[in-house]
Amino acid sequence: MQINTNPKSTSQYIPALYLVATPIGNLGDITYRAVEILKQCDLVLAEDTRVTAKLFSQFGIKQKIIRADEEVALNAAKAALTAIEDGKIVVLVSDAGTPSISDPGQRVADFIIENGHEVFAIPGASSVLTALVASGFDIKQFSFMGFAPNKSGARQKFFTEFKQLKTAIAFFETGPRLLECLKDLKMVLGNRKIAVTRELTKLYEEKRRGNIQNLIEYYNEAGAPRGEIVIIIARDESEQSFEQKDIESMIKERLENMPLKALSKEVAEITGQKSRDIYEMALKLK
Structure with a gap:
């Protein structure tokens, strides 16, 4: 034809x-x-x-x-x-x-x-392009990741895919899940610079910029926002390290629902730690 x-x-x-x-x-x-x-x-x-x-x-x-x-x-x-x-x-x-x-x-x-x-x-x-432009971040290159998963464990694994990206990152989230999403984001990527944008081009358009911890504190106080949300993560080339308490928190979240071997592999992928070290930590916590 x-x-x-x-x-x-x-x-x-x-x-x-x-x-x-x-x-x-x-x-x-x-x-x-x-x-x-x-x-x-x-x-x-x-x-x-x-x-x-x-x-x-x-x-x-x-x-x-x-x-x-x-x-x-x-x-x-x-x-x-x-x-x-x-x-x-x-x-x-x-x-x-x-x-x-x-x-x-x-x-x-x-x-x-x-x-x-x-x-x-x-x-x-386009809400994605509008949010990227309004973020004020370096967006010469960017990656769009769609909607974040609903559950914490799946979100952490989802965010692990971002770790190797050397671009700005955009993804969608909903108001009721925003605070827990930010906590998972900080746990996996560290305290990166981000912009949370909502209700773009509407009467109550809002853009909040800062590091992830700043915005966790803000939404913990203000409560869940309404409307559709696009989150922009600023480009970051620094090496990410995890605190012991963050690794333990990841392990505890998975202990009830995952075998130790699978748990160790997943947390090792997120943190960059050795799988056997995670396995030993999980045994102690269990």
Whole structure:
């Protein structure tokens, strides 16, 4: 199949899937091109149809919307494929920001490409890029890690992957988990410089910068914040060392649920200590 990879202009679109960025808060951040294609397309796939319907009402958009969240992503992808093969223009939007970044839009895009059709991105707002730019850190290079895991042990293992990175790091977190997340982050990476950003571009936008301990103390006093959170960790090339109490804390968290051998290997990977030394510490603590 011959695929046209260049739509002729911003006002003429070929049958394909278009990933359209929507505002992350301030509705003024929507682009002219986004509104244009949303008004011209034949079908819209949305992560949450209710959220998208509110956006459409603000801009007089009346196109048909179908649900495309994680549970029904494959069905939505099949509906999109059928529409494209019938010569129609299909748009996919997330609840906010650029689709396919930590949302089911990626599955839809993959499906369309695998079936021989093109996917185009209509750029616009992104909470990750907004947080990185607003952090004030060196972001010539950065790594995006998605959502942190829910549980402490899994989070610590997740953060271990950051240790070798020599870039700024961005990831998502929720308000109720933020304080425990920061504690795990400090335990694994040390007292790094970070920025906690929330409600970006909205009325109550907040950015708090400092080292991790500063922000642990702040949120311990202030309580869990509301809204979506993007955390930026500043680039750091210093060697990380762990205090004895931190290593013991990691071991204690795992003693009830993990065999000693597996526990020793995991904590050794996080801390850089020898596995046999961790094993001996675990025996004593047990």
